[in-house]
Each structure stands twice: as C-alpha cells, then as structure tokens.
Amino acid sequence: MKRTVYAADKVGFHILHTLFQTSMKYDRIHRFDEYFVTSLIVDGGACAGVVAMNLRGGTMVAIQGKATILATGGCGRVYEFTTNGFIKTGDGMALAYRAGVPLKDMEMVQFHPTCLPGTGILITEAARGEGGYLVNKDGERYMQRYLPSKMELGPRDILSRAMIQEMKAGRAFEGPYGLYMGLDLRHLGAKKINERIPMVRELVEKYMGLDPIHELIPVRPGQHYIMGGVSTNGKGETTLPGLYAVGETACVSINGANRLGSNSLSECLVFGAACGLAAAGFAKKKASYPRGAAAREALKKEEARVFDGVLGRERAKETVAGLRVEMQQLMERDVGIFREESALADACGMLGKMRDRFAAVGLADKDRVFNTELTAVLELDFMLDVALAIAHSARNRRESRGAHSRTDFPQRDDANYLKHTLAFRTDGPPRIDYVPVTVTKWQPVERKY
Amino acid sequence: MAASDVVFRVKRYRPESGGRPTFQEYTIPYRSDMVVLDGLNYIKDHIDPTLTFRWSCRMGICGSCGADVNGQPRLTCGTYVRDVHKGAVTVEPLSNFPILKDLVVDFDDFLRKLASVTPYIVRKDWGDLTKEYVQYPEDVEAYRQQSLCINCMLCYAACPVFGSSPEFVGPAASALALRYNRDTRDEGADARLARLNTRTGVWECTFVGECSVVCPKDVDPAAAIQTLKFLATMRHMRRLLMPGSSSR
Amino acid sequence: MPMTSREYAWKRRPGWWLRNRRYLMFQLREAGGVICALYGLVLLNMLVQLRAGESAYTAFLDLLRTPPVLYLNVVLFALVVWHALTWFMLIGKAQPIQFTRQPLPWKVVFGINVLLWLGVSGAVVYLIFGGI
Numbered sequence: 122m123k124r125t126v127y128a129a130d131k132v133g134f135h136i137l138h139t140l141f142q143t144s145m146k147y148d149r150i151h152r153f154d155e156y157f158v159t160s161l162i163v164d165g166g167a168c169a170g171v172v173a174m175n176l177r178g179g180t181m182v183a184i185q186g187k188a189t190i191l192a193t194g195g196c197g198r199v200y201e202f203t204t205n206g207f208i209k210t211g212d213g214m215a216l217a218y219r220a221g222v223p224l225k226d227m228e229m230v231q232f233h234p235t236c237l238p239g240t241g242i243l244i245t246e247a248a249r250g251e252g253g254y255l256v257n258k259d260g261e262r263y264m265q266r267y268l269p270s271k272m273e274l275g276p277r278d279i280l281s282r283a284m285i286q287e288m289k290a291g292r293a294f295e296g297p298y299g300l301y302m303g304l305d306l307r308h309l310g311a312k313k314i315n316e317r318i319p320m321v322r323e324l325v326e327k328y329m330g331l332d333p334i335h336e337l338i339p340v341r342p343g344q345h346y347i348m349g350g351v352s353t354n355g356k357g358e359t360t361l362p363g364l365y366a367v368g369e370t371a372c373v374s375i376n377g378a379n380r381l382g383s384n385s386l387s388e389c390l391v392f393g394a395a396c397g398l399a400a401a402g403f404a405k406k407k408a409s410y411p412r413g414a415a416a417r418e419a420l421k422k423e424e425a426r427v428f429d430g431v432l433g434r435e436r437a438k439e440t441v442a443g444l445r446v447e448m449q450q451l452m453e454r455d456v457g458i459f460r461e462e463s464a465l466a467d468a469c470g471m472l473g474k475m476r477d478r479f480a481a482v483g484l485a486d487k488d489r490v491f492n493t494e495l496t497a498v499l500e501l502d503f504m505l506d507v508a509l510a511i512a513h514s515a516r517n518r519r520e521s522r523g524a525h526s527r528t529d530f531p532q533r534d535d536a537n538y539l540k541h542t543l544a545f546r547t548d549g550p551p552r553i554d555y556v557p558v559t560v561t562k563w564q565p566v567e568r569k570y
Numbered sequence: 571m572a573a574s575d576v577v578f579r580v581k582r583y584r585p586e587s588g589g590r591p592t593f594q595e596y597t598i599p600y601r602s603d604m605v606v607l608d609g610l611n612y613i614k615d616h617i618d619p620t621l622t623f624r625w626s627c628r629m630g631i632c633g634s635c636g637a638d639v640n641g642q643p644r645l646t647c648g649t650y651v652r653d654v655h656k657g658a659v660t661v662e663p664l665s666n667f668p669i670l671k672d673l674v675v676d677f678d679d680f681l682r683k684l685a686s687v688t689p690y691i692v693r694k695d696w697g698d699l700t701k702e703y704v705q706y707p708e709d710v711e712a713y714r715q716q717s718l719c720i721n722c723m724l725c726y727a728a729c730p731v732f733g734s735s736p737e738f739v740g741p742a743a744s745a746l747a748l749r750y751n752r753d754t755r756d757e758g759a760d761a762r763l764a765r766l767n768t769r770t771g772v773w774e775c776t777f778v779g780e781c782s783v784v785c786p787k788d789v790d791p792a793a794a795i796q797t798l799k800f801l802a803t804m805r806h807m808r809r810l811l812m813p814g815s816s817s818r
Numbered sequence: 819m820p821m822t823s824r825e826y827a828w829k830r831r832p833g834w835w836l837r838n839r840r841y842l843m844f845q846l847r848e849a850g851g852v853i854c855a856l857y858g859l860v861l862l863n864m865l866v867q868l869r870a871g872e873s874a875y876t877a878f879l880d881l882l883r884t885p886p887v888l889y890l891n892v893v894l895f896a897l898v899v900w901h902a903l904t905w906f907m908l909i910g911k912a913q914p915i916q917f918t919r920q921p922l923p924w925k926v927v928f929g930i931n932v933l934l935w936l937g938v939s940g941a942v943v944y945l946i947f948g949g950i
Contacts, residue, residue, distance in 0.1 A: 134631060135717065142689035142746070154681070177670055179586075206626035239603065242629045297603070327648060328629065330603065442615035486620040488586045490824065491671040494619045585824035641837050669826040676825055730841065733830045777908070778844045793911030793924075 125383040130245060130320045132386055153184065157496050158212065159423050161189065161220045161364065164415035168220065168364035172416075172423040176496070179489030181424045183416040187404035188363050190396060191217060191351060195369040198500075199508045200344035200457070201449035204236055204243040213370040215503035217351040218510065222359045223543040223554070225372040226349035227507070228515035228525045231380055232458050233345035234280035238298035241343045242328050246382050248321050248338075249273040251313060254305040255280070256337070257292040263302075270570045278379055278524045281342035285458050296339060303337035310334075342458060346385060348376040348524065349514070352543060357396025363403065367396040374541065374558075378523025428489065431498055436483040441498045444482060448475055448501075448508055456512050461529040465516035472509050473550060479505060510544040510551050517553045518542060535565060576600040576651055577658040578609050580621065583669045591669065594618075595658070606646040606659060607635055610673075623673040630786055633722030637673050638662040643727035643784045664727035666736075680723055683739050687747035687765060692758025709754045716749035716794055718787045725781035725791050731774055738774040739766065741781035741791030748794040751801070760805065767802040775799070847904060850897030857894055906931040 128135035144150050156173040162183060163169065170185035193213030197205025218224050234255075235244040249255070255273050257263045267283040268275040275283075284302050287293055293300040306314055306321070311334045314322055325333050350372035357365040357373075368389050375388060455468035479502060486494040520534035521527050540555040575597050583591040596613045607625055614621050625635040628647040635646045639661055640654050651659060667675035725741035732738050747766060751759040766772045775795045782792040835841040867878040881887065910927025 129714075131718075138717070138719075138721075139690075142684070143691075145685040146688075146690050154678075177676075206632060207628070208626045240628055297601075324629065330650075436619075441619070484619070486622075488584065488620075488671070490585045491622055491674055493614075493622050583826050585826075591826060666828055666830075668828055730830070730834055730844075733828075733834065776844075776848065777904070778841070779904075780838075780840055780844075783840060790911060793908065796908050796911065 124381075125387050130247065130318070132383070136386060136389065155491075156182070156184075157499065158216060159427055159499060160419060161216050161361075162416050162419040163220050163361070164412065167362040169415055171216075172419050174427065174496075176491045179491070181420060181427065183420040185410060185413070185416050186363075187407040187410065188365065188400040190357065190400050191364070191366040191370050192368050192393075193370050195347050195350075196504065196507045197344045197347075199449065199452050199504045199511065200230075201446070201453040202236070202241055202341070203344040204233060204241050205344070210500040210504050211507035212500065212503045213366060214351055214510075215506040217359060217361070217364060217366060218506055218544075218546045220361055220364065221546070222361050222364065223352045223545050224349060224507075224510045224514075225352035225374070225544075226378070226514070226542050227347070227510045227544055228518050228542060229348035229376075229378045229523060230344060230456075230511065231277060231346040231348060231524050232281040232342045233277055234284055234342045235304055235338075235340040236343035236345075237325070237329055238296060238301050238339050238341050240328055242324055243343075243345065244304060244321055244324070244338060244340060245318070246277075247318050248304060248306060251306075251317050252309055254308070255284075255340075256303040256305050257287050258294045258303075259292060261292075263287050263292065268570055275570065276379065277345075277382075278526070281458050282526060284342050294339065299341070301339040301341045304333075304340045305337055306333045307335065307337075346380055347511075348372065348378060348380055349511075349542075352541075353396075355392070355395060356399035357392060358399060363407075365396050365400045367393050371396075378525060427495070427499070432484060432487065432489070432492070432495055434481075434483040436485045437481065439478055439481040439483065441482050441484075441494065441501055444475060444478060445497070445501050445504070448472070448505065451475075452508055452511070456508075456515055458526065460515055460525070460527050462516070462519075462527075465512060468512045469509070469516055469550065472505065472512055476505050476509065506546065510546075513551045513553055514542045514544050533567070539565060574600050576609070576655060578613065579658050579660045580610070580613070580673070581660075581662040582621075582672050583663075585671050591663075593660075600651065600655075602652055604651045606637070606639055606644070606649045606651060606654070606661060609651060609659065610646060610661065622671045631720060633720035636664050636722045636724050636727065638665055638727065643724035645722060645724070645786050648786060664723060666727050666729065666733045667723070675723075677723060679736070680721075680726060680740075680742070683743040684721070684746060686739065687743050687750075687762055688758050689743075689746045689750060691750065691753060691756045692761070693755070694757060703755045705754055712754075713749045713752040716745045716752070716789060719745055719749075719789045719791075720787055722786065724784045724786065725789075728780040728784040730778055730780070731776055735770075735774055737770040739771055741795065742789075744772055744775075744798055745789050745791040745794040748798055751798075759801075763798070763802045763805045766798050767806065772798045772802060843900070846897065847901050850894070850901055854894060854898055854901075902935065903932070906935070 126132070153173065155176045157176055158171045158173045159181070160172045161168055162172060162185065168189045170183065170189060172181060172183050174181050191213035195205055195209050196211025196214060197203035197209045198207065199211065203209070214224055233243060235248065236242065237244065253273065254262050255264055262272065264272045264275065264280070264283060267286070268279055273280070287302060288300045293302055314334055322333055325331055325338050329339065331338065346369060350370050351359055351366035353359050353366050353371045353373055355373060357367045357371060359366055369385060371392070373388070373392055376384060451468055451471055455464040482498055482501070484494050484498060486492050515525060518525055518538055519527065519530045520538045521531050522533050522538065539558050541558060543554045543556060544551040545554065578596045578598060579593050580596065581591050582594050596617055598609055598612050598617070607628060610621065610623055623635070623637070625647065626632045630645055630648045636643060637646050639646065639649050639659065640656065641660070643664055646661070661673065663669045663673045663675045667677070670676050719742050721742065723742065726732050729741060732740050744766065747762045750756050751762055772795050777792060777796065779792045782790045785791060835845040864878060867875045906928050907924065909931060910922060910924030
C-alpha cells in the first residue's frame with residue numbers, strides 16, 4: 122500500500138492550485154477573500170458561523186452557517202525560526218480553543234533539521250535521501266555519533282536533536298544568523314543534483330546566493346509542523362456541534378508524537394474529504410439557518426472588542442512587533458527541541474505575563490481599511506493562547522516521546538503517559554487533562570534503530 | 571545616511587485620508603543579504619507600523635508580495651537589495667491595478683479572469699472515480715510549465731496591453747487555459763479556445779513579451795498566448811472547412 | 819462586498835514605453851511595421867513612375883540613390899530584421915516541434931529559421947543578380 126502520492130517535488134503546491142482552480146467550477150461556492158475571522162458564533166451550544174473583519178471594506182460582518190470548518194493550518198509563527206509562512210499564526214486553533222473546544226497534544230511540535238538560516242526555507246529530505254551528508258565544522262559526518270545505523274536518513278526529531286548537541290559541543294559553524302551545520306551535496310555531482318533535486322539548487326542559489334554543487338549548504342533545525350491541534354475525531358467533528366477542523370489545525374491523532382514526511386498531505390486529502398462530507402451531512406440535517414440574534418450579539422461584541430478596544434489603544438512602549446519577537450524567542454529557547462522543568466516553568470510564567478502585557482499593546486495605524494497592524498495584533502492575541510497551550514502541555518508531560526524531548530525525563534513512560542494531552546482554555550493558565558490512546562493493531566514498542 | 575544604510579522610497583496611499591499616492595522615504599540599515607521584503611518588514615516593525623503590504627511565505631511560492639521595484643514588477647521576497655540598489659530602492663504597488671492601500675492592490679478582476687478560462691478538468695463522463703487517470707511523464711511534461719504559475723500577477727503589471735485595455739484576459743489566465751488544454755484528461759479545449767478567440771481574448775496580445783521576462787517561475791505566458799493564437803486559428807479554420815468535424 | 823469607491827484607479831503614464839529597454843524595442847518593432855508599410859507605398863509609386871515614362875522613372879531611381887534615402891533604407895532594413903528575428907524567437911515556443919519525446923529547444927528552432935532565412939535570401943539574390 123502506497124502511503125502518499127507525488128507531483129514532482131511540489132506536491133502541496135499542486136494540490137493547493139488544483140483545489141483553488143476547481144473550486145471555480147461551482148458558483149455556489151462563495152469565497153470571502155481577505156476576510157479575517159475574529160471569533161466563532163456560538164448559539165445554544167452549537168457553532169453558528171463566524172464574525173469576520175472585511176479587510177478591504179474595513180467593516181465587521183457576521184457570516185452565519187449551519188456548519189463551520191476550520192482549515193487555517195499550523196501555528197509555526199509562535200516560534201522564532203520556522204518554515205511556516207507569516208500567516209501561520211494558529212488562528213483556527215485559538216478560535217476553537219476560545220469557544221471551549223480542547224487543543225490536543227500541543228506539546229508535540231516537529232522541528233525539521235535542514236532549514237536555511239535567516240529565512241527558514243526548508244531544504245527537502247530528498248537532499249539527504251539522494252545521499253547528502255550532514256557535517257560539522259571539522260568536516261565530520263557527526264551523525265555517526267548519534268545514529269550510526271541510519272546516519273543522515275534518521276527521523277527528523279533525532280537529526281534535529283543531534284544538531285543542537287553538536288552546536289552545544291562547539292562543533293558548529295558560526296554565521297550572521299547564529300550557529301549552523303553543513304549539508305554537503307558536493308559529492309553527488311552536478312548531474313544528479315540537477316536531475317533529482319533541482320528545487321534544492323534553485324532555492325539555495327536564489328535565497329542563499331550559494332551553489333550546492335560547489336559549496337556546503339548552511340542548515341539548522343526549525344519549527345516545521347505541529348502534530349497537535351483542535352481535538353477532532355476521524356470525521357473532523359469537534360466537541361462543539363457544527364464546528365469541524367481539518368489538516369494541521371486539527372488533531373485527528375494520525376501523526377501521534379512524530380509525523381512522517383508527506384503524511385500531512387495524505388491527511389488533507391483523506392480527512393479533508395471525510396470532514397467535508399460530515400459537515401455537509403450535518404448542515405443538510407439541520408432544519409433552518411441559525412437564528413440571527415446570536416450572530417447580531419456576537420457581531421456587536423466583536424466590533425466593540427476590535428474596533429473600540431484594540432484599535433482604540435494608543436501606541437506606547439509595548440508594540441506588537443516587540444512583544445511578538447519576545448514570545449517567539451522564549452518559545453524557541455524554552456519550549457523548543459530540548460525541554461526541561463525549570464525552563465518550561467519559566468516559559469509558562471513569562472507567557473502568562475505576556476498575556477497581561479498584551480493588553481497594553483497600542484497601534485499607530487488607526488484606519489479600518491486593510492489595517493495589517495491591527496491583524497498583526499489580533500494574530501499575536503491568538504498566538505499567545507496557542508503558545509500557552511503548548512508550554513503547559515509540554516510542562517505536564519514528564520517523559521520523552523517522539524518530538525517531545527525532556528532532558529530531565531529522557532525515557533518514554535508508557536505506564537503514566539500513554540495518553541493524549543487536552544488543554545482547555547480558562548481565564549488563567551490552561552487546564553490540562555488527559556484521554557487514553559486508542560491502541561488497535563500496532564502495540565506500542567520501544568523505538569530502536 | 572551612513573554607508574551601511576539604504577534608502578527605501580515607498581509609494582503610500584491612504585484610502586481613509588484621501589488624496590493622491592505620495593512617496594515616503596525611509597532610511598534603514600543595509601545588509602548585503604537583505605531582500606526588498608526584509609526592508610519593508612524592517613520599516614513595518616521598527617519605523618512605521620502603518621506601512622501596508624501583503625506577504626507570507628518569503629520563498630517565492632505564495633505569490634503575494636509582488637511590487638514594482640525600481641519600475642519593474644518583482645517578488646519582493648526574491649529581490650536582493652544589492653541587485654537593485656542604485657542610491658535608493660523605489661517600491662510601488664504593481665502597475666495596472668487599482669490601489670487599495672499603500673502597496674496593496676485589488677486582485678478581484680484577475681480572479682474573475684482566471685475563472686473565465688474554465689481552469690479545471692472538463693469531462694462529459696468521469697467514469698469510475700475510484701480508478702486513477704494514468705498519465706505518462708511526457709503527458710505531464712506537456713503542461714508542466716504552465717502549471718507552475720503562482721498567481722503573483724507580475725505579468726499583468728508588466729503588460730502594457732492590459733494597462734490600456736483592462737478587459738484583456740491577460741497572460742496568466744491564458745497560460746492557465748493552455749495548461750488545461752494540454753492535459754490529456756481534459757475535454758474542454760474547444761470551449762476555452764472559443765472564449766479566448768473573442769475581443770477580450772488572446773488577439774489583444776501584441777507580443778510585447780515582458781510578461782515572460784518578469785515571470786518568477788518561468789511559465790512563459792507570452793509563448794502560451796502565441797500558441798493559443800495558433801490553436802484558435804486552427805480551430806476556426808477547421809470549423810470553416812469541416813463544419814461537422816469533432817471538437818478535438 | 820468590498821467597498822471599491824476608495825480605491826485609487828491606476829492610470830498609465832504617457833512615457834511608459836521609455837520605462838525599460840524591452841518596451842522601447844517593442845515600440846520600435848511596432849512603429850517599424852507601420853514605417854515598412856509606408857515604404858511599400860514608395861515602391862508602389864515606382865510602378866506609377868515606370869508607367870509615366872523613362873525619364874520620370876530614372877529621376878525617381880536617382881532620388882532613391884541619394885544618401886538620405888539610402889540611410890533610411892538601412893534603418894528600415896534593421897527594423898525588418900528585428901521584426902523577423904522576434905518572430906523567429908517565438909516559433910519554437912508557440913508551436914513546439916517534436917521529433918522525439920522532448921520538443922526541440924526554442925533556440926534550436928530559432929537557429930534553423932535564421933539559417934533557412936539566410937538560405938532563401940541567398941537564393942533570391944542569386945536568382946536576381948546571378949551571383950553576389
């Protein structure tokens with residue numbers, strides 16, 4: 122059985138554009154381009170749509186719907202160094218979280234070992250699959266110290282951790298963006314590089330100004346994916362009737378504590394279809410559109426919160442860019458590849474304080490039309506919620522499993538932690554709870570290479 | 571201005587203040603590896619949070635950060651300041667589009683044009699949907715180039731024909747039409763050629779070729795349009811000479 | 819729906835074709851087409867002069883041999899060559915020529931067309947002048 126399908130080295134790109142273009146076939150699909158969702162509408166214990174800001178018109182609108190699907194992707198921007206785009210701020214996760222839906226397994230954050238320093242551009246696994254070496258500043262293939270049986274073909278989490286250990290041991294290169302390791306493709310030769318991994322060469326030439334045929338590619342680990350997300354079942358249903366989540370936003374738990382390459386795309390195809398069918402079925406069964414009262418009330422509340430509240434705050438010492446960078450650096454340092462109790466405790470405390478400081482973030486741009494400073498503030502608001510859920514989930518899991526690596530608890534502890542973390546939002550720190558793992562065909566065994 | 575600084579001249583338009591677009595100058599620290607987008611973000615984060623522009627992936631794949639840099643449409647994430655730095659870097663919204671705010675332009679018209687070329691596979695009979703539609707590598711190669719478009723709209727900003735006749739379907743939408751016409755699974759070629767053989771279709775193109783020069787993904791829309799002119803002519807002749815012939 | 823009333827409509831600048839060299843070359847090519855068509859009228863006029871008698875025809879030929887007209891010919895010839903080359907560059911892209919799995923690169927098609935053009939021109943010159 123094949124685990125995934127390919128469209129050269131641009132699988133996600135082609136899925137995205139084919140989906141977008143094919144959506145034009147159906148005139149019943151009404152796109153709201155450049156609307157920024159600020160809140161879900163909850164009516165009588167069910168999701169009844171969203172409140173969104175129309176960026177071009179500068180107005181707030183309520184969009185009612187019998188079923189709502191969150192498909193906002195991941196939350197990589199809570200970290201300083203990520204392969205994710207600027208818009209990956211965990212909005213969907215935070216929206217569901219605020220509506221009372223738990224976030225599952227948020228401590229499970231995947232770091233990809235080979236990203237370009239500075240930009241975070243991802244150098245695909247294929248570079249190592251085709252025979253690329255990872256080397257330290259002495260030119261040594263250092264993976265022989267950590268995973269001699271697999272070397273560079275080891276899993277992402279082990280490669281990322283090995284990089285950090287090499288850096289700590291003083292065997293890394295030093296550049297304008299900090300420490301980095303070398304990805305060596307030179308022995309593959311021009312022909313193989315051009316035929317098998319042309320995109321790698323293109324990206325490195327364009328965004329690093331280096332030619333991998335003749336030079337080492339500087340790489341370092343970066344946040345890439347979050348296995349956790351809005352807790353859903355296999356049909357994308359959340360605990361809130363009428364609310365669905367899919368893709369990286371959701372956590373169906375097919376990725377466990379460590380995702381395999383390409384599974385996120387298979388996940389989108391398989392659970393995207395399942396979720397769409399479930400949501401359509403739900404909407405069909407629902408007799409009428411939701412009553413308007415809840416939507417009107419939610420709209421009024423959001424207008425007051427966003428336009429009168431957030432937009433009304435005068436710019437002062439606390440800025441959105443400043444607080445965002447502080448949060449990102451904190452997450453990188455204390456809730457990153459290696460974690461331990463004192464750093465996590467510190468991060469939880471600091472993030473709590475940032476939550477309070479956020480109330481003092483003021484804005485210079487007072488326009489309602491296309492105010493990207495305002496959307497940045499609202500995104501930071503979402504990211505702080507998500508970061509708190511990640512930090513607290515990580516602090517409470519006192520073991521190492523998959524991508525979650527605790528230096529103070531280096532062993533996996535199935536007796537106590539063979540279970541999913543659930544984070545619930547409260548007015549204070551998140552409430553952490555657990556649910557059992559459903560074990561079917563494959564019994565958990567020790568991870569060995 | 572220190573030697574390690576660079577001046578960004580950025581065109582500003584504030585819809586809520588009215589008036590005409592004006593230039594504003596910012597002096598920012600220069601690094602040899604900075605791209606134009608880095609400069610804009612430096613301004614946004616450290617000098618002027620009101621400066622408004624779109625961006626996301628900063629690796630030339632999302633297609634949202636296009637702007638005219640020193641008069642030429644470019645992706646700001648893929649344009650090094652060191653390559654365009656001639657005293658100052660001038661950044662303006664993409665030409666030929668209405669300005670919403672600062673560097674943000676209205677792309678609705680472009681999306682309508684994409685939709686107008688039926689940019690999806692058309693079939694009378696889909697057959698067994700559980701089976702794969704097999705394509706050989708050369709089948710994919712036939713349309714691969716046109717399928718790499720990222721909808722960044724630089725080609726529209728570069729097209730003087732689009733600048734003077736806004737109804738022209740334009741480069742990216744035409745290339746997309748050719749992408750589907752060359753797909754062995756598709757049966758909608760005839761309708762697409764009919765749409766492109768109109769007053770707003772491919773015949774508007776006078777082959778300036780600038781669309782292909784600015785394209786960051788080497789889609790070569792200019793060549794796609796000339797191919798479509800040829801195909802549209804062949805279709806027309808076939809219909810004239812053999813009225814009863816099949817559509818493909 | 820977005821409020822479009824506050825958008826700033828884009829206006830094309832009058833000197834847009836001076837913005838870069840390629841726009842300028844395009845304008846030259848297009849203008850060259852018009853000028854070449856006008857020159858066609860000059861050649862038609864040659865027939866009119868021929869019909870008017872030998873002296874009129876000789877006078878017209880003498881006029882064509884004056885330096886300003888010769889310079890004009892050089893310029894027009896350059897424009898025609900430029901026009902032709904731009905279309906040769908296009909042929910391989912617009913109608914890919916395929917003998918094997920991979921279509922011929924456009925540069926090869928361009929080269930073949932240039933060679934064919936030179937060959938045909940040579941043949942015409944030979945036919946008319948019986949050698950160069």
